[in-house]
Amino acid sequence: MTGELSPIDKAKFVAAKRAAEFVEDGMRVGLGTGSTAAWLVRCLGEMVREDGLRIRGVPTSTRTGQLAREAGIEVITLDEARWLDVTIDGADEFDSDLNLIKGGGGALLQEKIVATASDQMVVIADAGKEVGTLGAFALPVEVIPFGASCTRTLIEETLVSMDVLGRQVSLRMNGDAPFMTDEGNHILDLHLKRIGNVRQLSLVLNQIPGVVENGLFIDICDTVVIGYGDGRVEVRDINEGTVEKGRLDFVESDNLFSDLAD
Structure with missing residues (x-):
């Protein structure tokens, strides 16, 4: 086979x-x-x-x-x-x-x-998963559904001061509805292209109200x-x-x- x-x-x-x-x-x-x-x-x-x-x-x-x-x-x-x-x-x-x-x-x-x-x-x-610098793959951020649009705005504002090349944020979808995690949360995908300081970004993201966890494993x-x-x-x-x-x-x-x- x-x-x-x-x-x-x-x-x-x-x-x-x-x-x-x-x-x-x-x-x-x-x-x-x-x-x-x-x-x-x-x-x-x-x-x-x-x-x-x-x-x-x-x-x-x-x-x-x-x-x-x-x-x-x-x-x-x-x-x-x-x-x-x-x-x-x-x-x-x-x-x-x-x-x-x-x-x-x-x-x-x-x-x-x-x-x-x-x-x-x-x-x-x-x-193919090995990279010189993380960020080409969109960074997932799990957020609670309550106030998710506000959480997204806070993330977008935060990215302005981060060492990243891209700042596009998209809500992950499952067909016509938002994707739901096993915990009933949503996922925002951050299209950053390159992350200059992974430790700083991980710490800052997790301090934003509404963010449950991010996909950086450090x-x-x-x-x-x-x-x-x-x-x-x-x-x-x-x-x-x-x-x-x-x-x-x-x-x-x-x-x-x-x-x-x-």
Whole structure:
């Protein structure tokens, strides 16, 4: 089946397959949201069914929870887990310091809570997600529906004094209605093009009334696993300062990943 995948999906698959090696028997694992994280969930599900791996997963969205249950992974809440051994998730962008933009899938709040409640955060991504400076991908900001237009105005006014190239703000839509997060909130996408000072921007955004959380993940990611379309995998550990390079061979599977080439 993997022979039919596009290079980008092959890259996601090998990154997820390599990242699954961070998971050990008995661990409490944060399960990310998005197409790359979905590969991981299916890889872990295969390990549960075929290798007897015993883990408990804490999903970062309702759709990840459903996928994990379908894959045979025991799902618990973060309150039940209390703390996690590792969280593995995707990213929309990452830089050389392993700062991230996340939230393209609309689950940034739960993703950030779960990631910061973990001993380790591992990000899985295809090589195209690496950037010199964050900001080409629109920065999601989760806001409560009450007074959302006022919150948007405050954000737009705040961006004037920030070190960014663009200041366009758009309300994320789902058809004709605003997109709703699992918490019932809206998402404003900030089209900034380049973010000069990610720490300052994150701090200032979260001080605006009505803002719940933003999609900048700073000093949270410990390791990034980068997949390439030809099977190469690179593992960078920001704490150890190490870079490990390898290659994973594609193994044909009848239906394990057939519904994840998205």
